[in-house]
Amino acid sequence: MTDDRNDKIRDRAYAIWQREGGADGDHERHWHQAEMEIDREAALPLTADDALPETREIASTDVLEVEKLAMRTGISGDEAQALLDRLGTDRAAVEQAARSLKARGKS
Numbered sequence: 566m567t568d569d570r571n572d573k574i575r576d577r578a579y580a581i582w583q584r585e586g587g588a589d590g591d592h593e594r595h596w597h598q599a600e601m602e603i604d605r606e607a608a609l610p611l612t613a614d615d616a617l618p619e620t621r622e623i624a625s626t627d628v629l630e631v632e633k634l635a636m637r638t639g640i641s642g643d644e645a646q647a648l649l650d651r652l653g654t655d656r657a658a659v660e661q662a663a664r665s666l667k668a669r670g671k672s
Contacts, residue, residue: 573603581599634649
């Protein structure tokens, strides 16, 4: 693990610990959560020019988009992927269907 990555993870874990009230005993969970966040951010495009253009579409093969949809709407990642596969890439239609799915209690 590089020193820079280690420093970022340590700082993020500390911020998570503070945000959660500073209670003792969850340092391993905070570290693991910080690692996942830092690694996810490292996988994102470095500049706005590298990013995909914002459109009304979602790429069904974009794992981060599927994950974000699932987190935003409270459904599982598999359900989010199934909606994208079934409904295509129209962001509004997919998010509406995801929220309906969650409201029906099928997740």
